[in-house]
Amino acid sequence: xxxxxxxxxVILGSTYALIALGYTMVYGIIELINFAHGEIYMFGAFVGxxxxxxxxIPFFLAFLxxxxxxxxxxVTVEYLAYRPLRRxxxxxxxxxxxxxxxFLSNLxxxxxxxxxFSFPNPFEAKIYHTPLFIISRVxxxxxxxxxxxMIALTFFVQRTKIGKAMRATAQDxxxxxxxxINIDRIITITFAxxxxxxxxxxxxxxxxxxxxxxxxxxxxxxxxxxxxxxxGIGNIPGAMLGGILLGIAEVMGAAYIxxxxxxxxxxxxxxxxxxxxxxxxxxxxxxxxx
Amino acid sequence: xxxKSYWMIVTAAILCLAMAMVGCSPEEEAGVLKIGNVGPLxxxxxxxxxxxLRGIEVAVDEANASGELGDLTLKxxxxxxxGDWSKAANAFSKLIxxxxxxxxxxxxxxxxxxxxxxIAKDAAIPTISPSxxxxxxxxxxxxxxxxxxxxxxxxxxxxxxxxxELGLGRFAILYTNNDYGVSLKDSFEAKAKELAKVVAIExxxxxxxxxxxxxxxxxxxxxxxxxxxxxxxxxxxxAQQAREMDLNVQILGADGLCNVALIEIGEEAVEGTxxxxxxxxxxxxxxxxxxxxxxxxxxxxxxDMFAAQAYDAARIVINAIKTSGxxxxxIREGIAATWNFPGITGNTxxxxxxxxxxxxxxxxxxxxxxxxxx
Numbered sequence: 001x002x003x004x005x006x007x008x009x010v011i012l013g014s015t016y017a018l019i020a021l022g023y024t025m026v027y028g029i030i031e032l033i034n035f036a037h038g039e040i041y042m043f044g045a046f047v048g049x050x051x052x053x054x055x056x057i058p059f060f061l062a063f064l065x066x067x068x069x070x071x072x073x074x075v076t077v078e079y080l081a082y083r084p085l086r087r088x089x090x091x092x093x094x095x096x097x098x099x100x101x102x103f104l105s106n107l108x109x110x111x112x113x114x115x116x117f118s119f120p121n122p123f124e125a126k127i128y129h130t131p132l133f134i135i136s137r138v139x140x141x142x143x144x145x146x147x148x149x150m151i152a153l154t155f156f157v158q159r160t161k162i163g164k165a166m167r168a169t170a171q172d173x174x175x176x177x178x179x180x181i182n183i184d185r186i187i188t189i190t191f192a193x194x195x196x197x198x199x200x201x202x203x204x205x206x207x208x209x210x211x212x213x214x215x216x217x218x219x220x221x222x223x224x225x226x227x228x229x230x231x232g233i234g235n236i237p238g239a240m241l242g243g244i245l246l247g248i249a250e251v252m253g254a255a256y257i258x259x260x261x262x263x264x265x266x267x268x269x270x271x272x273x274x275x276x277x278x279x280x281x282x283x284x285x286x287x288x289x290x
Numbered sequence: 291x292x293x294k295s296y297w298m299i300v301t302a303a304i305l306c307l308a309m310a311m312v313g314c315s316p317e318e319e320a321g322v323l324k325i326g327n328v329g330p331l332x333x334x335x336x337x338x339x340x341x342x343l344r345g346i347e348v349a350v351d352e353a354n355a356s357g358e359l360g361d362l363t364l365k366x367x368x369x370x371x372x373g374d375w376s377k378a379a380n381a382f383s384k385l386i387x388x389x390x391x392x393x394x395x396x397x398x399x400x401x402x403x404x405x406x407x408x409i410a411k412d413a414a415i416p417t418i419s420p421s422x423x424x425x426x427x428x429x430x431x432x433x434x435x436x437x438x439x440x441x442x443x444x445x446x447x448x449x450x451x452x453x454x455e456l457g458l459g460r461f462a463i464l465y466t467n468n469d470y471g472v473s474l475k476d477s478f479e480a481k482a483k484e485l486a487k488v489v490a491i492e493x494x495x496x497x498x499x500x501x502x503x504x505x506x507x508x509x510x511x512x513x514x515x516x517x518x519x520x521x522x523x524x525x526x527x528x529a530q531q532a533r534e535m536d537l538n539v540q541i542l543g544a545d546g547l548c549n550v551a552l553i554e555i556g557e558e559a560v561e562g563t564x565x566x567x568x569x570x571x572x573x574x575x576x577x578x579x580x581x582x583x584x585x586x587x588x589x590x591x592x593x594d595m596f597a598a599q600a601y602d603a604a605r606i607v608i609n610a611i612k613t614s615g616x617x618x619x620x621i622r623e624g625i626a627a628t629w630n631f632p633g634i635t636g637n638t639x640x641x642x643x644x645x646x647x648x649x650x651x652x653x654x655x656x657x658x659x660x661x662x663x664x
Contacts, residue, residue, distance in 0.1 A: 001510050008502040116523050118555040125558075127536050136534040209499040210530055211523065211555055219497070254503035260467055260493050262503070 003132040005255045006248065011139050013247020014146035015208070018201035019224025020231065020239035021153060022074075022194035028170040028234035029190045031090060035097040036077050037198050038221020039104035042214065044070040044199025045206040046108065049119055059122035063145075063203050070199020071192040077104075078191040083184075101221075108214035116213045119206040142204045149200055150240055153193070157236060162189060170234065198224075226270055232283020241281060245269075321361045323616055325350065325607065326385035326415075328396030328406060330373035338596050339398045342420055343368055344589050345600030346395055352584065353608050362616060364608070367391055375401035382406035386413045393417070393621045395603050398596070400424035407434040416622035418607065420600040428644035435625050435644040437603040437633075438568070442477045444650045445544060448517075448566045449481035451652055451664070452542055456564070458515040462490040462508045462539070464501070464528060465519030474519030474544050482517070489513050494524065501528050505535055515540045522549040525563075526556030533559045540564070545595070553658055563655045569598035569635050570651050570662050578634045595635070602633035606640075 019041055026034045044066045051062035081100045085093045126137040157163040168176040169186045177183050205220065206212050227246045231238025246266055253265025273281065327346055329339030343366075350364045367389045369381035378397050385391045386409065394410060394417040397403040403422035410417040411433045418435040419427070425442075428434045439447075452458045461482045465475040475491065482488050489511040492504035505528070508516065516532065516539050518525045525547045532539070540562070547565040556563075571582050571592055581601055585593040593601075609631060610624025628640040639647040652664040 001506060004506050005503060008500075008506060012500055012502075115551065116555065118526075118551075118557070121557075125533065127534065129536075134536050138534065205499075209527060211499070211527065251500075251503045255507055258493075259504050260495065262495070 001255075004134065005251050007133045007135060007139075009248030009251035010244055011143055011208075011247070012251060013227075013244035014143055015201050015205050015243075016220070016223050016227045016246050017240045017243025018146055018149060018197050018204070019220055020227035020243045021150070021236065022198040023225050023228040024231070024233055024236060024239040025166075025190050025194040027228070028236075029166065029187055030082070030086075030093075031234075032082060032093050032097065033225065034077075034082075034191075034194075035094070035221070035225075036081070036100035036104060037074075037194070037224065038217030038219075039101050039108075040070050040074050040077075040195045040198040040217075041202040041205075041220060041224075042105065042108060042212075042217035043073050044202030045119075045212045045216065046112065046117075046202075046214075047199070048203035048206055049117055049212050052120060052122065059207075063200065066203045067196040067199050070202070071196040074191045074195025074198070075188055078188065083187075101217075105214055105217060112214055114214065116211040119210050119212055121210065122207060138208055142208050145200070145204060149197060153197065154236065156193070162186070166190060223266075226267070230270055230273060230280055232280025235280065235282045235284075238280055238282035245281075322363050322365050323359075323393075323611065324389060324391040325364055325366050325604070326382075326389065326391035326394040326396070327366055327368040328371060328378055328381045328385065328394060328402055329368075329398035330402075331368070331370040333373040335373040335399060338421065339370070339373075341594055341596040342396070342398050342600040344585065345420070345593065345597035346604045348581065348585050348588060348593075348597075349601045349604035349608065351588070359608065359611060362611070371397065371399075371402055373399060375399070375405045378402035378405040379409060382409040382417075386410070386415050391415065392616070392618050393607055395420060395600065395607065397422060400427065403427055403434070403436070407431050410434060414622075415618055416610075416625055418603045418625060420603040421596055431644065432626070433622060435640055437606060437635075437638060437646055437648075438599050439646055439648055439650055441473055444566050444568070445474060445477040446481040447650045448542060448544065448564070448652070449478055449485060451564070452482075452515060452540075453485040456515075456540060458540055459486040460511075460513045461486065461488045461515050461517055462492075462511060462513035463488065463517045463519060464492050464494065464504055464508065466521065466524060467493045467495055470521075470546065471519040474517075474546075478517050478519065494520075498524060499527060501531050502535065505532050505537055509535060509537045513539055515542060517541075518543040518547065521546040522552035523555065526552050526554075526560055529556045529559040529563065548653060548660065550660075553655060553660075557658075560655050561658070564663070565653050567651045567653050568595040569593075570653055570660065571598075572660060573634075573662050577632065581634050598635050602631075602635050602638060605633065606631055606638065 022037045047069045048062050048066040051057045051065055077100050081096045082093055085096055123137045128135050165181045165186050173183055227242035228239045231242025249269045250262050250266045254262040257265055327343055329342050330336050331339045350366055353359055353364055367385055369385055371377040371381050397406055397419055398421050400422040403419045411431050416433050421438050422436055423438055423440045428436055463475050465471040479488055490508045518528055525543055529541055543565040545567045548567045552560055606628050610621045614620040614624030631638045636648045636651055641647050651662055653660045654663045
């Protein structure tokens with residue numbers, strides 16, 4: 001049973017990790033907690049749902065299109081809600097982010113209504129038995145796609161020129177711009193990539209839990225944020241680690257302590273880790289730039 | 291003016307006033323039988339009260355149109371309590387003393403019936419509640435009846451059905467941690483323990499999506515049945531995730547699962563699920579379909595369980611008038627004698643305490659549809 005619960009935790013955690021990446025990338029670049037990220041995730045799930053059910057597009061293509069449209073929405077939110085506030089206090093941008101979050105979820109409520117939509121299962125229901133655990137085809141898909149996306153992101157950030165520019169911008173915006181890096185463009189790309197990952201997580205959770213609602217972004221958005229903080233906000237491997245850990249903590253809390261204290265266990269873990277490592281598991285202590 | 295003529299004028303004035311009061315009293319309309327109704331038509335519980343009143347209206351319209359009561363015409367007098375039990379006592383008094391009703395259908399909420407029951411008893415006006423489920427409500431009050439099963443009775447019948455008809459014996463319970471879920475869990479656990487074995491009990495929070503930790507634990511205890519104490523969205527997901535984990539046990543639930551969305555979301559995973567319900571609007575029997583059509587025509591929406599139970603309560607009153615007679619006392623005797631009355635919420639009898647004996651409906655998901663199996 002322990003291994004089965006561990007698997008449950010890793011699969012749940014991999015969706016948290018994908019959401020956490022969006023938070024952490026944006027924070028790394030402009031030190032903004034993008035609270036509208038949960039709504040990008042919800043938007044991705046709805047786009048995937050509509051493409052699959054209404055337009056009858058094959059699932060894989062719908063998945064990619066949802067990511068593309070999700071990143072478009074992320075860039076639009078950045079352009080309309082955050083860019084005009086770039087020079088004002090960080091608090092204003094944070095309030096703007098909360099406003100964008102409410103606006104998007106209420107817009108979805110207005111358009112789609114509050115009843116849950118059922119996501120059709122794109123795969124035949126198949127279950128694989130191993131000596132230690134059982135895993136379904138959907139779970140394998142979720143796990144593999146998250147892994148692939150995370151590897152692709154790591155490659156993008158570490159090995160490409162744009163990735164290098166992103167890392168430079170994160171380290172020091174002013175110096176990076178002196179080196180000829182177009183900061184606005186880098187910020188746009190960061191939002192695009194982070195939002196694409198959020199939308200991907202939305203589609204995957206859609207096929208995993210089989211329902212899509214306008215308010216679905218709130219809790220996972222919060223959990224993704226917690227995962228990002230847990231791993232050290234601004235740190236990409238940290239977000240992956242934080243997501244997986246949070247998933248495992250939640251499942252283990254439900255399995256071995258009490259299913260009603262599930263969130264309490266997960267958040268208690270957050271508090272304990274932050275007490276001992278205030279910058280998160282992989283985060284470096286913040287240094288004031290002089 | 292002499293003392294004598296003064297008294298004569300006063301007496302005459304009082305007499306005139308008394309005669310005027312008799313004249314304007316609504317009591318004397320010939321051939322009209324007055325049905326009172328008490329319920330919340332405003333406030334948080336307004337939906338219940340409005341639907342109850344609408345159900346009564348459908349039954350009354352039907353009886354008046356068909357002429358089944360001969361020259362007698364039924365008329366409904368309704369009083370709003372706003373969901374407040376203290377106003378319920380006044381509402382009962384007003385219906386009895388001012389409107390002079392012959393029979394009352396109400397209250398809707400248990401607190402209303404508890405406040406109004408003694409008043410109806412003192413005035414000897416028979417009262418039947420369509421929906422007050424509190425325990426022992428009708429005890430020691432020969433004028434108070436009800437036409438609804440208590441929550442416990444519904445759930446106990448599901449447990450009995452599972453053991454006796456479906457041959458299940460190892461129950462796992464997964465419930466949502468709110469009033470509704472906890473009461474389902476408590477009642478089902480008590481009855482299932484008495485009849486068979488409860489091997490696992492797990493809870494979850496409202497709006498949860500991931501039930502795998504709980505289901506993994508439940509699977510360890512090797513149950514043959516999973517009772518879901520919750521609503522349809524979570525029920526559908528639990529069913530799917532259970533199937534994904536190869537936990538292929540019989541799924542049972544209560545009226546919270548009885549919504550088409552259960553099947554829309556759960557698809558093949560909820561096939562074969564059993565759930566209890568107070569009313570089933572898709573039941574193809576003519577009585578139910580006639581009611582649903584008439585209700586939709588008059589009120590423009592589908593009837594719910596409250597409307598159906600109120601309709602049945604009104605039909606029980608009408609039946610009592612037909613079999614026993616139109617005076618309040620005769621109606622009381624008629625209601626008390628109700629036995630195996632074919633209501634749209636199931637065959638209904640009234641026991642010696644004035645409580646309902648009724649088989650709760652059991653629905654099953656078959657080929658993507660709810661069908662009534664009992």
